[in-house]
Amino acid sequence: MDKRLILSVAGSGKTRYIIDYTDEERRFLILTYTINNVANIRSRVAAKYGCIPKNIEIYSYFSFLYSFCFKPFLLNAVGAKGIDFKGMAHFKAVGDARYFDRFRRIYSYRLAKVLEVNGVIDAVKARIEKYFDAVLIDEVQDFGGNDFAFLERIVACTVDLVLVGDFFQHTYDTSRDGNVNKNLHADLAGYLARFEAAGVIVDPDTLGNSYRCSKSVCAFIRETMGVAIDTHRDDETRIEYVDRDDGIRELLGSGATIKLFYENGKTYPLNSKNWGDSKGEDHHQDVCVVLNKNTDKFYREGRLAELPPRTKNKLYVAITRTRNDLYLVPESKVRKLLAG
Amino acid sequence: MKYITRVKLKNFKRFTEIQVPLQEKLNIIIGENESGKSTILSAISLVLGGNRGQIEKIGYERLLNHGVVSAFLESERRYEDLPKAYVELWFNDFGEHELDGRNNSEGVDGHGLKMEFCPNDEFGPTIRQILQGAERNFPFEFYQVRFYTFQGDAYSGYKKYVRHIVIDTSQIGNDYAVREYVGDMYDTYAEPLEKVVHQNEYRKLKEGFGLNVMKDLNERAEKYSFALKSDSKSNIRTDLTLIEESIGIENKGKGRQCFIKTEFALKRAEGVRQKIDVALIEEPENHLSHLNMKRLVGMIAAADDKQLIIATHSNMISSRLDLRNTIYMHSADRNPILLTDLPDDTAEFFIKAPYHGILDYVLSKKVILVEGDSEYILMAKFYEMVKGHSMDTDQVHVFSVGGTSFKRYLDVANLLGIKTAVVRDNDTDYQRNCVELYEDYNADHIKVFSDQDNGRSTFEKCLYQDNEAVCTEWFAAGRKTLTVQEYMLKNKAESALEILRRMQDGFAVPQYIREAIEWISG
Numbered sequence: 001m002d003k004r005l006i007l008s009v010a011g012s013g014k015t016r017y018i019i020d021y022t023d024e025e026r027r028f029l030i031l032t033y034t035i036n037n038v039a040n041i042r043s044r045v046a047a048k049y050g051c052i053p054k055n056i057e058i059y060s061y062f063s064f065l066y067s068f069c070f071k072p073f074l075l076n077a078v079g080a081k082g083i084d085f086k087g088m089a090h091f092k093a094v095g096d097a098r099y100f101d102r103f104r105r106i107y108s109y110r111l112a113k114v115l116e117v118n119g120v121i122d123a124v125k126a127r128i129e130k131y132f133d134a135v136l137i138d139e140v141q142d143f144g145g146n147d148f149a150f151l152e153r154i155v156a157c158t159v160d161l162v163l164v165g166d167f168f169q170h171t172y173d174t175s176r177d178g179n180v181n182k183n184l185h186a187d188l189a190g191y192l193a194r195f196e197a198a199g200v201i202v203d204p205d206t207l208g209n210s211y212r213c214s215k216s217v218c219a220f221i222r223e224t225m226g227v228a229i230d231t232h233r234d235d236e237t238r239i240e241y242v243d244r245d246d247g248i249r250e251l252l253g254s255g256a257t258i259k260l261f262y263e264n265g266k267t268y269p270l271n272s273k274n275w276g277d278s279k280g281e282d283h284h285q286d287v288c289v290v291l292n293k294n295t296d297k298f299y300r301e302g303r304l305a306e307l308p309p310r311t312k313n314k315l316y317v318a319i320t321r322t323r324n325d326l327y328l329v330p331e332s333k334v335r336k337l338l339a340g
Numbered sequence: 341m342k343y344i345t346r347v348k349l350k351n352f353k354r355f356t357e358i359q360v361p362l363q364e365k366l367n368i369i370i371g372e373n374e375s376g377k378s379t380i381l382s383a384i385s386l387v388l389g390g391n392r393g394q395i396e397k398i399g400y401e402r403l404l405n406h407g408v409v410s411a412f413l414e415s416e417r418r419y420e421d422l423p424k425a426y427v428e429l430w431f432n433d434f435g436e437h438e439l440d441g442r443n444n445s446e447g448v449d450g451h452g453l454k455m456e457f458c459p460n461d462e463f464g465p466t467i468r469q470i471l472q473g474a475e476r477n478f479p480f481e482f483y484q485v486r487f488y489t490f491q492g493d494a495y496s497g498y499k500k501y502v503r504h505i506v507i508d509t510s511q512i513g514n515d516y517a518v519r520e521y522v523g524d525m526y527d528t529y530a531e532p533l534e535k536v537v538h539q540n541e542y543r544k545l546k547e548g549f550g551l552n553v554m555k556d557l558n559e560r561a562e563k564y565s566f567a568l569k570s571d572s573k574s575n576i577r578t579d580l581t582l583i584e585e586s587i588g589i590e591n592k593g594k595g596r597q598c599f600i601k602t603e604f605a606l607k608r609a610e611g612v613r614q615k616i617d618v619a620l621i622e623e624p625e626n627h628l629s630h631l632n633m634k635r636l637v638g639m640i641a642a643a644d645d646k647q648l649i650i651a652t653h654s655n656m657i658s659s660r661l662d663l664r665n666t667i668y669m670h671s672a673d674r675n676p677i678l679l680t681d682l683p684d685d686t687a688e689f690f691i692k693a694p695y696h697g698i699l700d701y702v703l704s705k706k707v708i709l710v711e712g713d714s715e716y717i718l719m720a721k722f723y724e725m726v727k728g729h730s731m732d733t734d735q736v737h738v739f740s741v742g743g744t745s746f747k748r749y750l751d752v753a754n755l756l757g758i759k760t761a762v763v764r765d766n767d768t769d770y771q772r773n774c775v776e777l778y779e780d781y782n783a784d785h786i787k788v789f790s791d792q793d794n795g796r797s798t799f800e801k802c803l804y805q806d807n808e809a810v811c812t813e814w815f816a817a818g819r820k821t822l823t824v825q826e827y828m829l830k831n832k833a834e835s836a837l838e839i840l841r842r843m844q845d846g847f848a849v850p851q852y853i854r855e856a857i858e859w860i861s862g
Contacts, residue, residue: 071492072441123449131437 002160005140005195007167007204009229010320011212011282014164018136019044021162022056027131030058032138033174037280041138057132061147061174065111072127073120083108109175112150121150125157132159139280140165144173145180148194155198163200164207167191168227168316170309171276185309204228212282212323220319220326226305227316238325241299242288243333251288251327252334258284260318262292262311262331268338275318287322288329289315296330342434342502342617343647344384348445351405351425353379359675360667364432365644368658369651371669371676372703377651380669381506381620383427384649387455388504388618390487390497400457400483409478417471419464422479426456431502439501441491452490453501460484503528504618505605509598509626518590521601522580528614542576595627602636606643618647625654637661655699659690668702668756677756686751693748697739701749706736706759706860709749714836715763715799716740721840722849726857734861746788750781761856762788768797789856800828802850803839814842 008014018041022028030045032038038060046052059068066083074080084105089098099106099114106114115121128135135154137143140163143151155161167188185191192202209230210218214237218229242248251257258271258278265274275289291299295315298304307315319326347360354376360369369377386394395403408423415421428444430452439451459467463482470479488494495501505524511517530538550558550567558565568574581588582604589600605619624636637660640648652658658666664687666679679687679702690698701707710716719738723731731738741749746762753760767773774790781788796802804811804825815824815835828835839847849857 067491067493068437072437072443072490075441075492076443077447127437127440131435131440 001158002134002162003155003200004161005163005165005192005200005202006207007202008164008207009166009210010169010317011210011323012207013211014138014166014207015041015044017207018138018162018164019048021134021136022048024049024053024055026055026133028056029064029128029132029135030056030138031061031064031136032058033061033142033172034139034280035060037138040280062108062111065115065150066106068127069115069120069124070106070111073123074114074118078114078118080104080106082106083111109177110146112146112175113177115150116146121153125154128154128157129159134160134162136162136164138164139169141167141170141185142172142174144184145175145177145182147175148181148184152194152198155200161200163195168313169279171279171314171317210320213320214324217319217322217326221316224299224302224304225307225312225316229320237322239328240325241328243330245333245337248329248333248337251329252337254286257286257288257327258321259288259290259329260321261290262295262314268334275314278321279317281321284321285323286325286327287318288327289318290329290331290334292331296332299328341432341645341647343432344429344502344618344649345432346430347380347384348428348430349380349383349426350445351408351423352383352427353403353405355379356405356408361678362647362649362667363665363680365647366640366661366665367647367649367667368661368665369649369667369669369676370653370658370699370702372671375669375671377669378622381622381649381651384429384618385504385506385620387427387429387453387487388502390453390455390495390499392485392487392496395455395457395485400480403457404480404483413476413478417476419459419468419471422459422467422471424456424458426454428452428454429502436501438491438493438495439489441489443488443490443492450490453495454488454490456486456488457483458486500614502617503614504620505616506620506622507598507601507605507624508622509601509624510622512594512597512601512627515590518597519578519580522582522589523577524616525582525604526577526580528612528616529609531613539576542579543570546570593627595629595632598624598627599632599636603639606639606646606648608643608645616646618649619643621648621650623652623654624650625652625657633657653699655697658702659693659696659698661691663687663690663698663752666702679752679755681755683751686748689745689748693745694742696742698749698752700737701739701758702752702756704735704737704758706734707749707753708736708738708761708763708856708860709746710738710740710763711744711765711799712740712742712832714832717833717836717840719763719853721843722853723857723861725847725849726854727861736860747778747781750778750786753786754781754783757785759785759860760787761860762786763853763856764788764790765798766790766792766794766796768794770794787856787859789852789859791850791852798829799850800832800835801825802852804828806848806850810842810844810847811839814838 018030022045030041032041038058042052042058045056045058062083070080081104084101085108087101087107089107099110101107115124170185184194195202209232211232213231214233214235215231216236216239218231220239221227221229242251252259252270255271259268260275260278261268261272263274265272265277295307295311298307304312341364343364344362346362349355349358360380369380371377404423404425412421412423426445430450431439433451436451439453442449444450444452444454459479460482467479467482470477486494487496507521508517546568550565554566581590584600589597592600602621602624605616625633628636633656637657641661650657663679664682668677668679670676690696708719710719716738720731723736744764746764750760764774770790770792774788778788791802796805811828812824815827819827822830
């Protein structure tokens with residue numbers, strides 16, 4: 001049984017790796033987190049085979065949990081009317097209210113827990129083993145809380161299991177639930193140790209080099225942020241900290257250059273979004289990363305590596321969007337210019 | 341092979357609760373009229389069809405069990421007690437996880453589809469109001485149908501987990517049924533893409549007809565123009581027919597239609613693109629001559645690449661296709677009996693034996709089995725003489741076995757619990773022929789009757805010895821070499837007919853036959 005966690009740096013061809021891993025013989029389950037990713041993988045699979053072959057099933061993670069794991073065993077027995085992605089149970093809730101909202105939708109962050117408390121995890125494992133030969137999980141770094149616990153159980157299935165993810169792109173948790181796996185992402189070594197303890201081999205090499213980011217960008221990330229990333233490319237690209245008004249004005253006026261903000265990206269004009277929301281995007285040429293006050297300070301002091309993990313990871317996501325040049329811009333200047 | 345392993349019905353039509361196990365290939369459902377044979381077939385077809393419109397067209401009033409509805413109306417009429425009905429089809433495991441789950445009546449792992457009728461909770465308050473009304477009104481209009489897989493997903497007819505076809509010979513001549521049939525067969529042969537191309541080309545053809553062929557006409561019509569319709573009621577599917585030797589199927593004789601339909605659906609063909617998994621055939625014997633029946637039986641026997649579920653009244657179909665494939669529906673609301681356990685040699689006997697009414701036997705409750713024609717001819721009269729009324733009154737039937745193969749019938753009686761009196765000759769050895777031979781059949785419902793005097797070895801001898809005077813009177817005239825008893829033995833059927841014709845008071849019914857009649861009527 002192949003049980004691997006492949007650490008994939010940004011732009012290293014993670015999706016391509018997943019698609020290449022499939023064939024027309026074995027039965028594959030591909031899980032990914034976002035609907036966008038599902039669509040992306042689906043179209044890449046269709047491009048490879050001319051259609052979605054019957055032996056490859058692609059699910060978004062929660063629809064997999066609900067449709068493939070919950071419903072077959074518990075729909076009639078327990079009953080549910082779908083998933084509540086936003087709500088959370090009151091911390092004093094008892095009984096069913098811990099798992100269901102008032103429309104009897106299951107709280108997404110506790111969906112995996114519902115499987116466990118109803119004792120169907122083994123049945124779910126058997127079902128996965130019965131219908132699939134290989135399970136591929138994308139963006140595995142975002143598994144948290146109950147979902148990570150579920151993942152640890154699923155590892156024991158007698159199927160090939162390939163987990164792909166980038167610890168440093170962990171910007172989000174599928175499940176956050178009190179103390180359940182609260183410190184999972186505290187540091188890389190501890191995180192990897194959890195996988196190794198579950199019998200998963202950690203592979204940092206296969207997807208350790210980026211196709212997207214240039215030699216210069218990767219060096220910049222290694223040196224300033226302390227994140228291990230290398231590249232297949234050997235060209236140099238421009239990295240520039242821009243704080244002059246005319247320079248910033250030019251960047252803001254360029255529709256072609258995406259501006260990535262720490263937050264509220266959508267409120268800024270012309271091709272702007274948040275660092276975290278750019279995750280998974282692969283089509284940007286030049287990228288302008290707007291540094292919020294704190295990050296700007298850390299940058300100027302040469303201490304980006306010491307940023308709080310979540311901020312650091314989002315920044316890493318934003319920086320690694322660039323295929324060409326990288327511009328760093330202080331947010332305070334941007335605001336001042338737009339206000340004036 | 342994809343096949344149905346069992347059908348479960350709850351509160352559906354005439355059944356409150358029933359389960360019908362099915363075999364992988366051939367299933368022959370037999371039963372009296374109104375025993376629910378067609379209900380089983382239509383239940384299967386409705387579930388596989390997954391068509392809400394079809395359900396609503398039939399109406400919940402006709403789908404929900406009447407008894408359950410009346411019982412509800414008699415009760416306190418509480419909303420939560422409103423009856424639900426369902427039909428579940430359980431399949432073999434053919435690796436489709438969408439069918440796999442515990443969302444079934446037993447809550448256990450299984451592969452299947454479920455059709456459920458239940459009140460629509462959205463109308464809860466209105467329904468409650470209706471129920472509280474003074475009038476005893478059942479809220480059929482507020483019922484809804486749900487189709488879902490055991491995994492818990494809703495499905496509709498577009499999702500063909502299992503492909504099926506219905507061949508209902510009672511619907512022969514019905515335009516709709518012909519269209520459905522032709523459409524189904526078209527689906528099995530045509531590739532999905534091919535169908536789209538056909539649809540498109542056909543529409544263009546019609547448009548072209550309006551534009552080109554009717555050009556002159558339309559110019560005269562000026563402001564308006566004539567054209568061919570192209571919509572849901574007139575399209576390639578509605579206009580399709582099946583041609584054999586340049587005659588459309590709907591214009592063939594009924595018998596031929598039946599035959600073509602079955603043959604076309606059953607045959608294994610190279611051209612088929614979407615194989616039919618389950619064929620539901622209702623009374624295939626309708627409109628068929630004896631010869632065509634034999635051919636039909638041959639076709640059915642050869643169709644081993646799909647599951648066949650056949651409802652029939654035909655002795656020939658049920659026995660020639662091996663009684664072990666038979667599912668016997670009671671008239672009562674009970675699980676059917678399978679003849680799967682019939683001994684091999686007995687099943688083999690009924691496949692090979694000359695004409696017999698085995699199906700009629702199976703459907704009977706009380707039976708007198710006799711050896712031959714003469715007993716058969718006289719038994720009804722004897723019954724009347726002993727009981728003072730006819731056998732039909734007591735629902736007793738007589739079957740002539742045509743020899744002494746009683747055991748074959750008793751094997752069937754054993755499975756079905758048919759009360760059977762065997763009336764036979766002792767053939768000069770009562771102990772061996774009438775006692776020891778049947779030791780294995782000492783059931784309460786099976787009994788062998790024969791004269792215990794080895795001298796009285798045949799029916800005719802008993803008749804003669806018990807009625808010497810009248811027999812001599814009736815048969816002595818003209819006898820030169822044979823004695824009366826010898827004559828009767830040599831001309832069994834003729835003398836039985838003569839006795840029946842001249843029967844008079846005081847004629848003595850042999851004691852063992854009298855006992856058989858008393859026992860069977862009891």
